[in-house]
Amino acid sequence: MEAAMSKKLASIDYKDAYFLRRFLNSQGKMYPPKRHGLSAKEQRGLARAIKRARFMALIPYLVR
Numbered sequence: 001m002e003a004a005m006s007k008k009l010a011s012i013d014y015k016d017a018y019f020l021r022r023f024l025n026s027q028g029k030m031y032p033p034k035r036h037g038l039s040a041k042e043q044r045g046l047a048r049a050i051k052r053a054r055f056m057a058l059i060p061y062l063v064r
Helices: 002-010 017-021 040-055
Strands: none
C-alpha cells in the first residue's frame, strides 16, 4: 500500500478533493507525515495541493 501511495503522491493534483480529504482530520487539519509515512518532499507537495484546493473552494478551510 505504501508504494501505491508514494506513486499516487508523485502525481498529486489539487483538483482531486476526495483524495486530499484522506489527509485531513474531521476538523480540517492535516495529519502529520508520520501517520501516512510521507517524506518531507511529499508532505510539502501535499500541503501545497491542499492549500490550492482550499483557495479554489474544493475543500473547506473550516468544518463546523
